[in-house]
Amino acid sequence: MRENLYAPCTFTGIYRNIFFYTSITSLWNIRKRRMFMTVEDLEKEIPGLIEYTETMPEEIRKKAFVKVYPPGKLIHQKDCEFQFFGIVAKGENRVINEFENGKIYMIETNRAIDFIGEVTILAEMPRTSVTIEAVTECTVIYISRRDAETWIRNDQHILRLMARRTAFKLYRSSYNNGLKLYYPPTFLLADYLVRAYEGSLSEQTDAVFPENGAFILQKIRERLSEELGMNIKTLDRTIRSMQKNGYFNLTKGKISFGYEEYIKMKEFITTAKG
Numbered sequence: 001m002r003e004n005l006y007a008p009c010t011f012t013g014i015y016r017n018i019f020f021y022t023s024i025t026s027l028w029n030i031r032k033r034r035m036f037m038t039v040e041d042l043e044k045e046i047p048g049l050i051e052y053t054e055t056m057p058e059e060i061r062k063k064a065f066v067k068v069y070p071p072g073k074l075i076h077q078k079d080c081e082f083q084f085f086g087i088v089a090k091g092e093n094r095v096i097n098e099f100e101n102g103k104i105y106m107i108e109t110n111r112a113i114d115f116i117g118e119v120t121i122l123a124e125m126p127r128t129s130v131t132i133e134a135v136t137e138c139t140v141i142y143i144s145r146r147d148a149e150t151w152i153r154n155d156q157h158i159l160r161l162m163a164r165r166t167a168f169k170l171y172r173s174s175y176n177n178g179l180k181l182y183y184p185p186t187f188l189l190a191d192y193l194v195r196a197y198e199g200s201l202s203e204q205t206d207a208v209f210p211e212n213g214a215f216i217l218q219k220i221r222e223r224l225s226e227e228l229g230m231n232i233k234t235l236d237r238t239i240r241s242m243q244k245n246g247y248f249n250l251t252k253g254k255i256s257f258g259y260e261e262y263i264k265m266k267e268f269i270t271t272a273k274g
Helices: 009-033 039-045 047-053 057-065 117-120 144-154 155-177 183-198 223-230 232-244 259-273
Strands: 065-069 074-076 084-090 092-098 103-112 113-116 131-134 138-144 250-251 252-257
Touching: 039 047, 039 138, 039 144, 047 138, 047 155, 057 074, 057 144, 065 084, 084 144, 084 155, 084 232, 103 144, 103 223, 113 155, 117 155, 144 155, 144 232, 183 232, 183 252, 223 232, 232 250, 252 259
Parallel strands: none
Antiparallel strands: 065 138, 074 131, 084 113, 084 138, 092 103, 092 131, 250 252
């Protein structure tokens, strides 16, 4: 006879009911907190955010709302009317350019604390010029474009933060501009892996650094090809060549390497630069 999972007269049914109810309640409470999260809630959770929000006028603050994006979700899309200005409180996103032929070019990745739409506002343009996609779960504070323009016009502090962030992105871009035109695929992949390794040292998660100490790149080939600006065939040839030369291993299809291989790639990059 099939067991009734919800039978109140059995201990199994009772405990399963409790577990089910507790799980659903916990998930609902988490979702509820996210749905009704305020700027003040985020300021308490992320003290560094206060520098960006402390001068927000009270009447604008009251109208601000928070939205959470899961990994892979579009935050905003290219060539859409820009209606809301955002402050990324948590998470990492990538900025990409989508073309009519379906190709995608990755411009940069940015981590919180960051802005959404600062270039569009400062340029006084009506529509977005890029697509922004969440890489990790992203939490964004939104205010209307009109409110943002009013705030920026009357507050030099937030204007300076936006200008500094925009200048940093331009500096980073111009510093590496032309790299993909004048260096071979092996250099581009080695440079990417070295930067990924160095950028992940602060995370030290089991997914990135398992027990054996090796760094594992948690990227699928399609995403990696977009970020490197090379097609899949070229990327596959480059991976096979570098693996053969001992720069890294493949662990369940993912690139993995340790400190010795990291140093070897750094030396290769230095030599290639001349």
